[in-house]
Amino acid sequence: MLLLQKEFPNLKSYTLPAYNIKYSKKGKNLKCKLILSVPSIILAVKKERKIVTQLIEKENIMGIISDNRFGVWSKKIPSVYITHQLKVFSGITTWITSKIHQKVISKFDECWVPDVNGKPNYSGELGHLTNHKFKLKYLGVLSRFKHQKLDVKYKLLVIFSGPEPQRTLLENKLLIELKNYKEKVLFVRGILSSKDKIKDSSNFKVVNYLLSNDLEKAINQSEIVIARSGYSTIMDLAVLGKKAFFIPTPGQFEQEYLAEMLLKKRIAPFATQENFELDNLKILTNFSGFKRNETNIHLDFFNLFERK
Known part of the structure; x- marks a missing residue:
């Protein structure tokens, strides 16, 4: 909200x-x-x-x-x-x-x-x-985003989302895993509060949240996206044609199913939150990533709302 x-x-x-x-x-x-x-x-x-x-x-x-x-x-x-x-x-x-x-x-x-x-x-x-x-x-x-041809600024874009306490548990794990990562990283924490902040590390930038235009730009400027395998995220990455690594929210059958389906299709790999390690990213070379799609909603759908 x-x-x-x-x-x-x-x-x-x-x-x-x-x-x-x-x-x-x-x-x-x-x-x-x-x-x-x-x-x-x-x-x-x-x-x-x-x-x-x-x-x-x-x-x-x-x-x-x-x-x-x-x-x-x-x-x-x-x-x-x-x-x-x-x-x-x-x-x-x-x-x-x-x-x-x-x-x-x-x-x-x-x-x-x-x-x-x-x-x-x-x-x-x-x-x-x-x-x-x-x-x-x-x-x-369906996605709010559009593909843009921009130079790659970040090797990794990490997008946190979903309910607590799992969001924080994943955040803490990834902060440790990526502490010594040499490439540029952007962390989007998915927290709307401006008070709860984490200091930037030497190799990555941390922001609490990004509004649509800024997030769209950040994803377009990133080579790899690490995120939950939520369906809205999958739609966004499909429209933008990105490579992704997924970490399903523990216990959410829907996210686990979607991650396994994308793995079988050789689009994107995944790991459980408990077992994720930085070395997991090496297998991305064996996956195609998302092929770019377009959002085209037919206005005829809205004829339902015409007053008679």
């Missing part, structure tokens, strides 16, 4: 209730933490349903696009759900979590998936179903 407010300071914004999902230090405990978060998620969904109803009247809203917010929809106006997770991987409970999510999706007029319908694609089984009972549309590869 804070990042979007910084990106679009002139737009009106409202804060919806937080789902308060709790994450653990050990990936194997993540599922238990998520199960314990279910009551708070249900409560938040009920609250956001009431808020959305009020906002539709107050702001004369003519359509909704919900980015994975379960309660942000209305029977009164066209409502779209945007997600790449038609299936929600959760180990042996995947069939349950997937069915629950698909039931949520079915309440919306349409579901938009940021990927291509055919092959090759980037979401794999997550974003493609054999059978479904809702209106499904594929947006193609």
Whole structure:
């Protein structure tokens, strides 16, 4: 929310209730933490349903696009759900979590998936179903970024993201691993606070966050990107045509699946957070990196929101 407010300071914004999902230090405990978060998620969904109803009247809203917010929809106006997770991987409970999510999706007029319908694609089984009972549309590869031909400034760009405490655990590990790295490195910590700072090292620069234009430039100026294998990050790197090394968030089945899929396709390697070492980067020579894609959203999709 804070990042979007910084990106679009002139737009009106409202804060919806937080789902308060709790994450653990050990990936194997993540599922238990998520199960314990279910009551708070249900409560938040009920609250956001009431808020959305009020906002539709107050702001004369003519359509909704919900980015994975379960309660942000209305029977009164066209409502779209945007997600790449038609299936929600959760180990042996995947069939349950997937069915629950698909039931949520079915309440919306349409579901938009940021990927291509055919092959090759980037979401794999997550974003493609054999059978479904809702209106499904594929947006193609989706990113806020554009490719720029810029001179390489950084050998490595490290982008931290995701929930605590795993973000900090990865940050601490990489600061140690790259301490004696000889090439130029840029660390983007993914922290919006300007108070919590880390001093630059002799071989790398550290920033808490970058807004879209600056981050776009930094990625275009970097030879290799180290990041979580989150789907939005994958889309960005696919549009920019970069080489990447992924470190999935421990216990997040989705990120682990996406990292393994990209490994099998010989696009990008990965390592677990626990086992990552600087020497892992040497295997990048055996991977192609992302072939550059373009974001082309058909404006016809938005005909859904035309007033009759």
